[in-house]
Amino acid sequence: MDFTDTPEEAAYREKARAWLIANAPKQGLKPGRDHDGSDLAEARAWQTKKAAAGYAQITWPKEWGGPGGTPIQSVIYAQEEAKFAVNSGYFLIGLGMCIPTVMAFADEETKKRFVGPALRGEEIWCQLFSEPSGGSDAAAARTRAVRDGDEWVINGQKIWTSGAHLSDYGILLARTDIDVPKHKGMTMFWIDMRSPGVEIRPIHQMSGASGFNEVFFTDMRIKDSQRLGPVGDGWKVAIVTLMNERLSVGDIRGLDPAQFLRLAREVTIGGESAARNHAFREKIADWYVQFEGLKHTRMRTITSLSRGQTPGPENSIGKVVAANVAQEMAREAMEMLDQFGIINDPSLAPLAAGFQNQVLATPGNRIAGGTDEIMRNIIAERVLGLPGDVRLDKDVAFKDIPSWR
Numbered sequence: 001m002d003f004t005d006t007p008e009e010a011a012y013r014e015k016a017r018a019w020l021i022a023n024a025p026k027q028g029l030k031p032g033r034d035h036d037g038s039d040l041a042e043a044r045a046w047q048t049k050k051a052a053a054g055y056a057q058i059t060w061p062k063e064w065g066g067p068g069g070t071p072i073q074s075v076i077y078a079q080e081e082a083k084f085a086v087n088s089g090y091f092l093i094g095l096g097m098c099i100p101t102v103m104a105f106a107d108e109e110t111k112k113r114f115v116g117p118a119l120r121g122e123e124i125w126c127q128l129f130s131e132p133s134g135g136s137d138a139a140a141a142r143t144r145a146v147r148d149g150d151e152w153v154i155n156g157q158k159i160w161t162s163g164a165h166l167s168d169y170g171i172l173l174a175r176t177d178i179d180v181p182k183h184k185g186m187t188m189f190w191i192d193m194r195s196p197g198v199e200i201r202p203i204h205q206m207s208g209a210s211g212f213n214e215v216f217f218t219d220m221r222i223k224d225s226q227r228l229g230p231v232g233d234g235w236k237v238a239i240v241t242l243m244n245e246r247l248s249v250g251d252i253r254g255l256d257p258a259q260f261l262r263l264a265r266e267v268t269i270g271g272e273s274a275a276r277n278h279a280f281r282e283k284i285a286d287w288y289v290q291f292e293g294l295k296h297t298r299m300r301t302i303t304s305l306s307r308g309q310t311p312g313p314e315n316s317i318g319k320v321v322a323a324n325v326a327q328e329m330a331r332e333a334m335e336m337l338d339q340f341g342i343i344n345d346p347s348l349a350p351l352a353a354g355f356q357n358q359v360l361a362t363p364g365n366r367i368a369g370g371t372d373e374i375m376r377n378i379i380a381e382r383v384l385g386l387p388g389d390v391r392l393d394k395d396v397a398f399k400d401i402p403s404w405r
């Protein structure tokens, strides 16, 4: 594929850039912040503005409030928006994962109720999959949903639920049948996070923020009409969510080698600019190469999307490389800054303490949306065709898995 903009794409980029210059806040939202809610009002205002101008969820069809644009336009807009200090992070899980799942599996009335408010940033969603019994193995979920007439009664616990404390709604993967193998006995629901029987407890992170939570369910009652997909088909529904998740987390976010170089030019080591230091120069060159590789891998995904195909497992490569490079860059930046690396006040530190934030955030990025090991398993099995992981409990009734008893 040709990586330069076609005349139409160049025109779209120009239009998007002009709109951003006229409308995006020049400052206020800082990079790399945990979503602690302090900037939520600003983020909502930005999302509403974006949606009105047709720049939110660019590939969504007009009937659902999107402009019906192409995947390439969506990438062009994201590239341009990344140059501004705006924050769409609160809405990523809802718009990138939950609402596409609602769109694929809910009835028309439910879709009409939820799609617009999520698009405009009026309502926030969270994804309730991981449990203490398993995150990598989402099919190990033990949270029970027991049918009672036209209702389901939910009991159990989720963990690592990003943004649950700020969310209005969530999608919940629950076990509805323990007599069948684990992948076959789950069902997906949407839930109101303010329902009686839901308790949200924040988890304190090393950055000082609390972006994710434990969520406990005690006899929470939901209507059968809140079911997404058939009873027992929750795994298939979850796969749709997870495919969307991996698409969005494979993006290159955070600081890049050019910003590292900028920092290196500002720092002096042994009387000369760090940008002249051989060890750092080699690192910067390595990262440039890896970023180019990521860009082209991402382009393969976009090419398959623009041809109407489902992106393949190659996106797992993007996720594992992006998270590792980001962590290595942050670590090296701290090395370079020496004791000044502990200054994380954005108004005092270079690049608004972006690398300090990246040091604290990147371990989580290597876990969220699939750990390095899980991504490598996917690459090994589905890209390289190597023998599969050993899965002893795959065909066993859930109630007979020793950890359940």
Ligand SMILES: Cc1cc2nc3c(=O)[nH]c(=O)nc-3n(C[C@H](O)[C@H](O)[C@H](O)COP(=O)(O)OP(=O)(O)OC[C@H]3O[C@@H](n4cnc5c(N)ncnc54)[C@H](O)[C@@H]3O)c2cc1C
Binding pocket: 093, 126, 127, 128, 129, 130, 131, 132, 133, 134, 135, 136, 137, 159, 160, 161, 162, 163, 212, 363, 364, 365, 367, 368, 369, 370, 371, 372, 373, 374, 377, 389
């Ligand atoms: C920042 C952040 C945000 C998150 N947000 C959400 C959210 O909003 N909603 C949600 O549901 N979850 C969320 N999670 C949870 C995330 O999906 C899980 O943490 C992740 O899937 C890993 O699961 P786990 O923590 O249970 O680790 P485990 O699955 O217990 O893994 C522990 C270790 O064992 C390794 N391992 C596990 N299985 C294998 C295997 N088969 N082969 C080789 N190695 C293996 C893992 O790589 C890891 O190193 C979030 C996590 C983070 C860090």
